[in-house]
Amino acid sequence: MQPAFIRVVDNIRKLLDVSAWKGTYQDVLIWPPNTSDETKAVVTRLLQELEAATPEKAAEIRETLARLPMPHPGYHLCLQRQEQQVSVDLWELCYQVCFLDYNSLSDKPVDIDISLIDEMGDVDWNALEAKTKRLVEQVFASLPPE
Numbered sequence: 296m297q298p299a300f301i302r303v304v305d306n307i308r309k310l311l312d313v314s315a316w317k318g319t320y321q322d323v324l325i326w327p328p329n330t331s332d333e334t335k336a337v338v339t340r341l342l343q344e345l346e347a348a349t350p351e352k353a354a355e356i357r358e359t360l361a362r363l364p365m366p367h368p369g370y371h372l373c374l375q376r377q378e379q380q381v382s383v384d385l386w387e388l389c390y391q392v393c394f395l396d397y398n399s400l401s402d403k404p405v406d407i408d409i410s411l412i413d414e415m416g417d418v419d420w421n422a423l424e425a426k427t428k429r430l431v432e433q434v435f436a437s438l439p440p441e
């Protein structure tokens with residue numbers, strides 16, 4: 296996944312250099328679907344309390360957290376042009392690069408795109424670059440017009 300992520304970020308940089316859009320990167324928390332704002336607030340508060348908790352209190356907090364939905368880290372590209380803003384999930388884009396017909400809304404198993412692997416079992420850098428460039432260009436082509 297790391298080679299795909301590096302190629303995604305590099306191709307984004309190249310397109311931002313010639314685009315009217317300005318891009319910044321942001322760490323985000325991705326919550327399981329249907330997690331209420333109240334639950335998110337409770338989990339966030341408990342995670343903050345955990346940092347300064349005594350060993351006994353920390354064990355109690357971890358036990359409570361084990362029963363609650365937990366977020367996983369995400370990384371977004373935030374694009375802005377004048378008043379327009381668009382957020383792109385970079386991990387989702389990497390999954391599209393690495394897997395065949397990836398759809399985040401599907402529960403079906405994914406297949407690795409073996410066209411990105413050469414006959415020696417190593418990354419086919421040319422194929423990886425070509426697919427990544429195509430997908431990043433599609434993201435920029437789908438942005439709202441001026």
